[in-house]
Amino acid sequence: MPAQPLRPFRPFARPRPTHRAAILAAGALLSLSALVGCGGGGGGGTVVGPTTTPEQAALARVQLGERLFNDRNLSGSGRMSCATCHDPAFAHGPSNALPVQVGGAFETEFGLRAAPSLRYLDLVPAFSRGDGSLASLRGGLMSDGRAASLEAQARLPFLNPLEMDNGSVAVLAGKLRRAAYAPLFVQVFGETADDELKLTQATQALAAFQRESAQFHPFDSKYDRVLQSQAQLTPPEQRGLQLFRDPAKGNCMSCHDIVTQSSVQPRFTNFGYAVLGVPRNPDLPANRDPAYFDQGLCGPQRQDLATPAVCGAFRTPNLRNVARRPVFFHNGRFNSLMTVLEFYNTRDSDPGRWYPTVNGVVQRFDDLPVAVRGNVNVQAPFGSATPRMTAAELGDLLCFLETLSDGYQPGTPPREGCRP
Template identity: 50%
Template sequence: MFANVYGMPGTAAELSPAAQLGRQIFNDASLSASGKQSCASCHDPAHAYAPGNKLAVQLGGADGQASGYRATPSLRYLERNPPFRFDEEGAPNGGINWDGRAASLAEQAERPFLAAHEMANASTDEVVERLRGAPYAQAFRRVFGDGIFAQPQQAFRRITYALQQFQLEEPDFHRYDSKYDLYLANKVPLELAELRGLALFNDERKGNCAACHPSVRGEHGAPPLFTDFSFDNLGVPRNTRIPATADATYFDLGLCGPDRTDLAKKAALCGAFKVPSLRNVATRQVFFHNGVFDNLTDALRFYVRRDTHPEEWYPRDSKGKVQKFNDLPGKYRANVNVKEGPFDRKRGMAPALTAGEIEDMVKFLATLTDGYQVRQ
């Protein structure tokens, strides 16, 4: 699993035939209704398989102008992500996507082909028919059988399987070659500011980030993923740049809807979203599930000033009262995490981190960016 910790991206010759097909499928815009959108359009390899723009939500659909509903996450470091479950304490954990509804990379790959605001195919049969006309259709037959296109449901499952294998086998999806990885391997030192940021990251009295984003090696020396796969309700501000929010009755409730439906009656989970990996977070251009912030410093400032200075983040009503947690219906605002640091402070108290400490934290988080080059 970790043999390529310091390796470079793999070549097609190193991948299985199914994974090689997955690479072609991943980059094939002809599989979309518009003919212009591929998986790589939103999951750009040059940006850690995340978007390369500052749009809160990406555009797609048959005309390329349909807006999404959530920020597009990175596809890196999903290979060790466990399926969704409730742990021994009854807390939700695992799964892929912001609401954890996909149990595998293959399952995750299904929806973008069909979602009206993404690749916008009318059916799985339509996806298969498009692939039948692709230059690599014959290779698809060689790998999955001459009669595969006569079984469109099976063919679609093979498409998503190929995408899964590409993500599992291609080392570029799990490089483990950041400066921090090299630091853990005793190959390079961290600068003083980076070390201060790491200490603040781990300190439960300061950032307390490691409570959900563990920074130490895991079982059998596994490199840290900087996520514990848990879910949290942070009460981030409503993002009016998402067209769907023009409807005052629209709310994205994460685990309990609207995309995920099996937990809709579990009111205590409404507003909770998956804790993402922080690897490559410094390359991100929008933050949180709704992309409400467009820089890392503001995302960190929100964490430590949400409760001490709520007027900086939330609008006021007609009477001048700050509408805290305004992206949740009133009945679910009590679900927001206000017990764990740094969210356990009250208005008027000092934030857990100073401006200078936030700057150090940003410098540490930059050490989690893949592809660090050791200076000679």
């Protein structure tokens, strides 16, 4: 395949100031600034002290996490923060349609997977194997579940040479000690000369920010309002929801779980794994090597599960905010949500539309080695010689997915095509 460069890298806009976490209520902020204020003179402050309430300590940790999340100095290039790839203005997902983001100390390296949204990850359970079968695997962070927790995950981008590329733990710890928020860091965790511990503390603050800040789980989509009886789906949205649930049509719900215990808002994932056979993405730099296959659970990034039966499986993502994503699937193969729906609907009835044809033979599931192509899921919406849904039905399904975007303003009509 031609070694065509990706679209040129455009320097990212400065991360926008994020709306303050709802938990940082005005009163709490006052006491927090009193708490951190005394450490302002160069990091000599005391650890969150006896007069500090647990709430204040938790707030300080979240606030520190937010500073770390937005600090572009914590990268080899000095230009990349967590927010560069997980932009708060794009539901903490990528702000551009590149299949993978550009990183590394000299911004010359390409990632291996599309950057996910970081919203609503709080309930992702730790990775578990069940009885070892593909259907029983659950949880873990990263699309192959290789990171056990948000804390463990946060270490990875800092040191990944394709991402923030800080070079070494010592270099990173030095930056943390010299940062403008170093006093806050010391207030929260105390002083330490141990670089490993310093990094662990940073990952704890980052995890606290992602877990506890309401920015990451606002639950204010139209669909949430509908569940609270404060809004109503329009007929097209309602039909889309039916298709999403119908086991003979979309059957989306069998993986993107919607059934909820009354106290838990739906996450649109069962946290399980499936092999969809997404077409190979020729725009992904790693794919210039024809022998490179990203097989999810069985590597090459994940190294401990090389059972052939799980090859090609990725964790089922949450579908909240999916209508705002510029890029879809682990390999960033598609750039429009309607194309994703068409792929689900016609992968098996019209494979020539999705996979290349070589010598008259359609190369189905071309992003997997031939030996594991049999792992691909063939339940509905797949596995049918004729599409299960009409074009109009896909339109309705799209209308429903658009109700899952955060920040719904009550009374706002849906776009044309989704109105009654």
